[in-house]
Amino acid sequence: MKKICTILAIAAVTSLMAADGEAIYKSKCFSCHGDKASKAALNKSQIIAGWDAAKIIASVNGYKNGEGGPMKGVMKPIASGLSEDDLKAVSATIASYK
Numbered sequence: 001m002k003k004i005c006t007i008l009a010i011a012a013v014t015s016l017m018a019a020d021g022e023a024i025y026k027s028k029c030f031s032c033h034g035d036k037a038s039k040a041a042l043n044k045s046q047i048i049a050g051w052d053a054a055k056i057i058a059s060v061n062g063y064k065n066g067e068g069g070p071m072k073g074v075m076k077p078i079a080s081g082l083s084e085d086d087l088k089a090v091s092a093t094i095a096s097y098k
């Protein structure tokens with residue numbers, strides 16, 4: 001019985017830790033980038049739906065380092081709040097939007 005509990009606990013923790021790109025997008029990006037990343041955020045950004053995941057990662061990491069366009073101040077705190085794993089997961093999700 002003890003063994004089963006341990007296994008269940010490990011399974012629960014693992015699923016919590018696996019970054020869910022869709023959930024991250026909905027909670028952290030959707031409000032500005034719109035449904036399936038189809039909107040220009042605050043009418044300023046490029047439409048990022050279908051961008052290559054690597055391009056999204058590079059762009060978001062750029063914001064962390066103070067790069068970007070005229071509205072980069074908006075993205076900086078958002079970029080800084082994402083872990084590497086979250087960024088990978090959410091970029092793959094956005095890349096899958098068409």
Ligand code: HEC
Pocket residue numbers: 024025028029030031032033041042044045046047048055056059060068069070071072074075078082090091
């Ligand atoms: C508060 C609104 C807001 C939220 C929330 C937001 N963004 Fe942005 N995003 C912007 C704006 C505004 C720009 C354009 C910034 C600039 O001038 O470079 C932008 C630009 C970008 C770009 C580069 C596009 C370009 O025009 O070069 C990427 C990639 C991006 N955001 C990804 C994300 C991701 C991923 C999330 C969620 C983790 C997110 N954004 C959340 C407002 C937002």
